[in-house]
Amino acid sequence: MHPLRLTVNGTPHDLKIDPRVSLLDLLRENLAMTGSKKGCDHGQCGACTVIVNGRRINSCLSLAVAHEGDEVTTIEGMADGEALSPLQAAFVKHDAFQCGYCTPGQICSATALLDELKRGEPSVVTKEKVELIDEEIRERMSGNLCRCGAYNNIVDAIMEVAEART
Amino acid sequence: MTPFSYSRVSDDKAAVAAASAKNAKFLGGGTNLVDLMKHEIERPETLVDVSRLPHEEIEETENGLRIGAAVTNSALAADPVVREKYPLLSTALLSGATQQLRNRATTGGNFLQRTRCQYFYDTQRACNKREPGSGCDAIGGLNRFHAILGASENCIAVHPSDMAVAMVALGADIETVLPQGGVRTIPADALHRLPGDTPHVDHQLGQGELITHVVLHKAQEFQMYRKVRDRSSYAFAVVSIGIAFDLLEGHFLKIRIGLGGVAHKPWRAARAEEVLEGKKPSRALFEEAADAELAEAKGQGDNDFKIPLMRRLIVASLTEMTQKQEKAA
Amino acid sequence: MSEHEFKGLIGQPLDRVEGPLKVSGRATYAADWRGDKPHLIGFIVESPVAKGRIVSIDTKAAEACAGVEAVVTHENTPKQIPFGERAKGGRFAQSHAMMRTDAIRHLGYPVALVVAQTFEQARHAASLVRCEIAAEDGVFNPEKHEDQAVKPDELDGTPEVDTEAGDFEAEYGKAAHQVEGEFHTPSQHAAAMEPHATVAQWDGDKLTVHMSIQILGDGRKAFANTFDIDPEDVRIVSPYIGGGFGSKLGVHNEAILAAHGAKLTGKPVRIAQHRRNVFSNGPHRPRHRQRLKLGADANGKIVAIDHATLSIMARDYPFAEAAASPTRASYATKAMRTSHRVVEGDIPKADSMRAPGEAVGTLTFESMIDELAHSCGVDPVEFRVRNEPEKDPHSGKPFSTRKMRRCLQEGAEKFGWKGPVSRREGDWLIGHGMAAAIRPNLMQEAEAEIELSTDGHLTVRLDMTDIGTGTYTILTQIAAEAMGVAPEHVTVKLGDTDFPETCGSGGSFGAGSTGTAVFEAAKALKDDLLKRAAKADSEWKGTNSKELRIDGANIALGNRSLPIAQLGDGSGGISAKGAAKPGKEYKTMAQYSYGAQFAEVAVDAVTGEIRLRRLTGVFDAGLILNEKTARSQLMGGMIFGIGAALMEESLMDERYGAFMNRDLAEYHVAVNRDVPRLDVHMIEGFDENSNPLGSKGIGELGICGAGPAIANAVFAATGHRVRKFPIHMEDLLEHLPAIG
Numbered sequence A: 001m002h003p004l005r006l007t008v009n010g011t012p013h014d015l016k017i018d019p020r021v022s023l024l025d026l027l028r029e030n031l032a033m034t035g036s037k038k039g040c041d042h043g044q045c046g047a048c049t050v051i052v053n054g055r056r057i058n059s060c061l062s063l064a065v066a067h068e069g070d071e072v073t074t075i076e077g078m079a080d081g082e083a084l085s086p087l088q089a090a091f092v093k094h095d096a097f098q099c100g101y102c103t104p105g106q107i108c109s110a111t112a113l114l115d116e117l118k119r120g121e122p123s124v125v126t127k128e129k130v131e132l133i134d135e136e137i138r139e140r141m142s143g144n145l146c147r148c149g150a151y152n153n154i155v156d157a158i159m160e161v162a163e164a165r166t
Numbered sequence B: 001m002t003p004f005s006y007s008r009v010s011d012d013k014a015a016v017a018a019a020s021a022k023n024a025k026f027l028g029g030g031t032n033l034v035d036l037m038k039h040e041i042e043r044p045e046t047l048v049d050v051s052r053l054p055h056e057e058i059e060e061t062e063n064g065l066r067i068g069a070a071v072t073n074s075a076l077a078a079d080p081v082v083r084e085k086y087p088l089l090s091t092a093l094l095s096g097a098t099q100q101l102r103n104r105a106t107t108g109g110n111f112l113q114r115t116r117c118q119y120f121y122d123t124q125r126a127c128n129k130r131e132p133g134s135g136c137d138a139i140g141g142l143n144r145f146h147a148i149l150g151a152s153e154n155c156i157a158v159h160p161s162d163m164a165v166a167m168v169a170l171g172a173d174i175e176t177v178l179p180q181g182g183v184r185t186i187p188a189d190a191l192h193r194l195p196g197d198t199p200h201v202d203h204q205l206g207q208g209e210l211i212t213h214v215v216l217h218k219a220q221e222f223q224m225y226r227k228v229r230d231r232s233s234y235a236f237a238v239v240s241i242g243i244a245f246d247l248l249e250g251h252f253l254k255i256r257i258g259l260g261g262v263a264h265k266p267w268r269a270a271r272a273e274e275v276l277e278g279k280k281p282s283r284a285l286f287e288e289a290a291d292a293e294l295a296e297a298k299g300q301g302d303n304d305f306k307i308p309l310m311r312r313l314i315v316a317s318l319t320e321m322t323q324k325q326e327k328a329a
Numbered sequence C: 001m002s003e004h005e006f007k008g009l010i011g012q013p014l015d016r017v018e019g020p021l022k023v024s025g026r027a028t029y030a031a032d033w034r035g036d037k038p039h040l041i042g043f044i045v046e047s048p049v050a051k052g053r054i055v056s057i058d059t060k061a062a063e064a065c066a067g068v069e070a071v072v073t074h075e076n077t078p079k080q081i082p083f084g085e086r087a088k089g090g091r092f093a094q095s096h097a098m099m100r101t102d103a104i105r106h107l108g109y110p111v112a113l114v115v116a117q118t119f120e121q122a123r124h125a126a127s128l129v130r131c132e133i134a135a136e137d138g139v140f141n142p143e144k145h146e147d148q149a150v151k152p153d154e155l156d157g158t159p160e161v162d163t164e165a166g167d168f169e170a171e172y173g174k175a176a177h178q179v180e181g182e183f184h185t186p187s188q189h190a191a192a193m194e195p196h197a198t199v200a201q202w203d204g205d206k207l208t209v210h211m212s213i214q215i216l217g218d219g220r221k222a223f224a225n226t227f228d229i230d231p232e233d234v235r236i237v238s239p240y241i242g243g244g245f246g247s248k249l250g251v252h253n254e255a256i257l258a259a260h261g262a263k264l265t266g267k268p269v270r271i272a273q274h275r276r277n278v279f280s281n282g283p284h285r286p287r288h289r290q291r292l293k294l295g296a297d298a299n300g301k302i303v304a305i306d307h308a309t310l311s312i313m314a315r316d317y318p319f320a321e322a323a324a325s326p327t328r329a330s331y332a333t334k335a336m337r338t339s340h341r342v343v344e345g346d347i348p349k350a351d352s353m354r355a356p357g358e359a360v361g362t363l364t365f366e367s368m369i370d371e372l373a374h375s376c377g378v379d380p381v382e383f384r385v386r387n388e389p390e391k392d393p394h395s396g397k398p399f400s401t402r403k404m405r406r407c408l409q410e411g412a413e414k415f416g417w418k419g420p421v422s423r424r425e426g427d428w429l430i431g432h433g434m435a436a437a438i439r440p441n442l443m444q445e446a447e448a449e450i451e452l453s454t455d456g457h458l459t460v461r462l463d464m465t466d467i468g469t470g471t472y473t474i475l476t477q478i479a480a481e482a483m484g485v486a487p488e489h490v491t492v493k494l495g496d497t498d499f500p501e502t503c504g505s506g507g508s509f510g511a512g513s514t515g516t517a518v519f520e521a522a523k524a525l526k527d528d529l530l531k532r533a534a535k536a537d538s539e540w541k542g543t544n545s546k547e548l549r550i551d552g553a554n555i556a557l558g559n560r561s562l563p564i565a566q567l568g569d570g571s572g573g574i575s576a577k578g579a580a581k582p583g584k585e586y587k588t589m590a591q592y593s594y595g596a597q598f599a600e601v602a603v604d605a606v607t608g609e610i611r612l613r614r615l616t617g618v619f620d621a622g623l624i625l626n627e628k629t630a631r632s633q634l635m636g637g638m639i640f641g642i643g644a645a646l647m648e649e650s651l652m653d654e655r656y657g658a659f660m661n662r663d664l665a666e667y668h669v670a671v672n673r674d675v676p677r678l679d680v681h682m683i684e685g686f687d688e689n690s691n692p693l694g695s696k697g698i699g700e701l702g703i704c705g706a707g708p709a710i711a712n713a714v715f716a717a718t719g720h721r722v723r724k725f726p727i728h729m730e731d732l733l734e735h736l737p738a739i740g
Helices: A021-031 A086-095 A105-120 A134-140 A151-165 B012-019 B033-036 B075-078 B078-086 B087-095 B108-110 B162-170 B270-276 B283-294 B307-329 C019-023 C119-126 C170-172 C216-227 C253-265 C275-281 C358-376 C379-384 C404-415 C473-484 C510-536 C627-646 C706-718 C729-735
Strands: A002-008 A013-019 A049-052 A055-058 A071-075 B006-010 B024-027 B046-049 B058-060 B066-069 B173-177 B184-185 B210-218 B222-230 B241-248 B251-260 C042-045 C052-058 C068-072 C108-115 C130-135 C163-166 C177-185 C197-203 C204-213 C234-237 C269-272 C288-296 C303-315 C335-345 C423-425 C428-440 C447-450 C458-461 C490-493 C549-551 C554-557 C561-565 C574-580 C592-604 C610-620 C679-681
Touching: A013 A021, A021 A049, A021 C119, A049 A105, A071 B078, A071 B184, A086 A105, A086 C019, A086 C458, A105 A151, A105 C019, A134 A151, A151 C627, B012 B024, B012 B046, B012 B173, B012 B210, B012 C404, B012 C490, B046 C490, B058 B078, B066 B078, B066 B184, B066 C204, B066 C234, B075 B078, B075 B087, B078 B210, B087 B162, B087 B222, B087 B241, B087 C335, B162 B222, B162 B241, B162 B251, B162 C177, B162 C561, B173 C706, B184 C019, B222 B307, B241 B307, B251 C729, B270 C204, B283 C042, B307 C706, B307 C729, C019 C052, C042 C119, C042 C253, C042 C275, C052 C108, C068 C119, C068 C253, C108 C253, C119 C561, C170 C288, C170 C303, C170 C335, C197 C253, C197 C428, C204 C216, C204 C253, C216 C234, C216 C253, C288 C358, C303 C358, C358 C379, C358 C428, C358 C627, C358 C706, C379 C428, C404 C428, C404 C592, C404 C610, C428 C706, C447 C473, C447 C510, C458 C473, C473 C490, C473 C510, C510 C554, C510 C574, C554 C706, C627 C679, C627 C706, C706 C729
Parallel strands: A002 A071, B006 B046, B024 B046, C042 C269, C204 C234, C303 C335, C458 C490, C610 C679
Antiparallel strands: A002 A013, A049 A055, A049 A071, B058 B066, B066 B210, B173 B184, B173 B210, B222 B241, B241 B251, C042 C108, C052 C130, C068 C108, C163 C335, C177 C288, C197 C204, C197 C269, C288 C303, C423 C428, C428 C592, C447 C458, C447 C574, C549 C554, C554 C561, C592 C610
């Protein structure tokens, strides 16, 4: 068992864990926070996306022990009590999900994406400067599979929040 | 996942010391290693976490850049100097994987990802890379993604990195520290191995040898990276190409070409370069270069199409670059 | 538009009522359920061979691992009825016995289940189980074993396996235009984002499972038929399902194994299939070879259709996909022949995947129709309009409604159709293509209960599921409109066998069937309330229950009002039940949903990479119950169509019977960037013959026509017709222009 201290949604945790535990399984099993989902467990679907120190990552491909001192934000940390975050509300409004299984990952991913846009970080479709166009959002959200096919609506939800921010 | 001991190190010396133990592995972002450990394909007894070594800087040197091995793929792709002077590298990085993976994957780790093959990943099938001597089920099996160059009768897997193809085309150098003390520099195109009789050995690094930096030299004026893939994003390259050159009085100067998705390593198209170097761009020359590079290409059945595809890609990419240059001039 | 009585909530684009739960990570899917006792975790050990018998199995090393509580093998499984027996209730209800004997049914078949305290312990111990198997030759490719092909007993629920009308040979022989082709469509996996997962717990002979399943009633029978227990002793709970697309219609391997593990350890056992498991321990759409021959006369009228398919069926699991069945209802013709043959194979379960039959049948048939239109020199839209049947060409029955012409014409208009355009834009070859969509409209039996509490709140209960289809929302709308209350006064509870039994989700019959049951339950409740009101107060006698509504804690009608509390017996709420079943219109009429799809693709002139640029779909699915969720479902179907045309295939290494691309990096489904703005239009309508709501199935309609529209656009762009799906860059490479 290996010691691990990290913060999840603002709450510090002081744990002893099997070093084999992924960050995803730490959340789901050790901390009983089942919002983050396991879709593939190999970084191929994005359902497990969480935000670590401000950056989105696949929590399934990360050993929990490697996150000593890190600040982790999960879907459970997005809303302020019962008040949904702007992105969460936009996902509901635009019907940006159907079964909902990929949704926590989509929302964590989109939350970090908004910051990436603000920082002007490029994607492979960026020309000179980042523009708020469909193609940018589609490319940047391509790490989150949605088998129900809510992609257009996901883009709409993100666009609405991104435009309100600029 | 087999039980292992985990330690985090804060300097190179401690890292190489810890990793010189038999069956020890460095852990960077873990995006490939953890993936393989879950399948029990990689079974290290010791994991040495090098993700927090002080190698997270991108320094400008007199002529180029010195990139810390722990710099993430996303940070490297977004670096303003990389964007401006080495667009080939930025494009290659951003063509690979997803933002989530690029945020975790490191410069050093990206080089060292294992080759990709369905039979390597499926522990129920024979794979010389996984179990030396067990055979290669990809030969005679499903091999649409497999190698057309430099393969052996023991292994036809391909290296999946986009970044490494760009590094080869840019003539990057890799700096390492050795467990016995000292450092060495390895050209990017010499890091990986062809499968030969020992397909389980992917690269030239010794046990415990740690990549600390990647050095980029003076940027060439003309650069491009193009990835061909089935899906428009989040897909490994079917094939890819990175090209960098200068022109001296209308003639190719220091042209370098890297090819992806064709071999067990990021493939330097040395034969094509030789045909092109010092010559004036022309369609006939591009075709001659492509033919020279692919002269010994061999398909495995499902992947036969990669040979004409790569030929078209080489010719079209060089054509496009020189046409753009002509227009600009 | 037909007149109907629904002027309120039904049809409105209400946000999903469970939306806030789903966007905040609080919707509990099967593997999220925790309960009050800690779960043991099960991990499946898969067979590396497809057929054979276990000679020996060594579990010692696994058992010696820390945390391991049991290793289940064929040597210690509890008593089970053999797999495939007790099939009277259909394949979903038959015995799904696992590891009952030493026989291996398919590659990836479980040879052991390791049960441990943690996931890490179970996964590692599973890697230490050693199994010696005496392998036998298996059957994997139906074409190689065509001599073993048989006519299946039935075709996905219908008895008509083959059909023949008119004299095909004679009509085809004299047709002015003849086209024929052999197509191949691959095995596919539904690849729902949530892998199959089950938590099982025994309490004596009573079994409780929290699992991800579309049809609870059949699932309950499957457990009962497997373990030889009373269905009443099985409770299934499945409130949220992370996508189904047919793959969760029934129980799959992890569900039975979890029950084994729980039996052996006496503790709850959770198994979440990992993604690689899903490709062999869950179902898949079978591969097909389809041969088509079409003939038309000099006026561009179809005179002869022949559609013959060869597919594969898993042993003891009777599912034959009806790939040629959509052909039967598509176009007027003088002669038509359809047939289905299957070879029994040693493969994982072949089963329904979204639009079974249509998804692969229209892919090929509508491609062939495109060829025939070209051969006739008639615009593909005009060609389809010209060949519209006035009655069902197969059965001769009238269509309940058929708005295909309107779909085709409006689609052409919305898309800006100018024929199968092809042009070059820089390095891209652009092509336009279109196809028609058709999908049977089905109705099944369902029951629902609705309860009115004394404070005026309504609770609706049924064992229906919401697999992302919007069931929670549309049933809320139906109950709220029927009872005259705002949707926030309705709570819909689904996914529990303690609730009245329904048909569940599948075959696009869920909304119409269960919506009707809820509608009928509301009607019954109103009748009952009125009776009670008349008893309590004679002023209510002779009033019409249709006008009754709920107003706060009262019932109200005109200016009458009575507290609900005065109507009951004081024990709480008042409840009523309603039921739905297919009416005679399903016997006397041909019932379908319709659509037309139009695609613009761009093919890279250098590499042959294919990218979809535009897709327009116009659909007729009767009354739309929720404009927002219906649109989403259609879009989802259209994206499945993109996958079918360009990406999805489960590749089998036939030396071993092994699906080799069994993960989401190798089995490609469309990513966000692959999907342009989808242009979706729904024709307003009300099909009075389908059900009291006038709705028709919509969940599978979107996939129909999307794939062939894209394939036909690829043809327009490149001039090359590919008859093997999905279409890859290498299929086009030789047909691309020279570099320049």
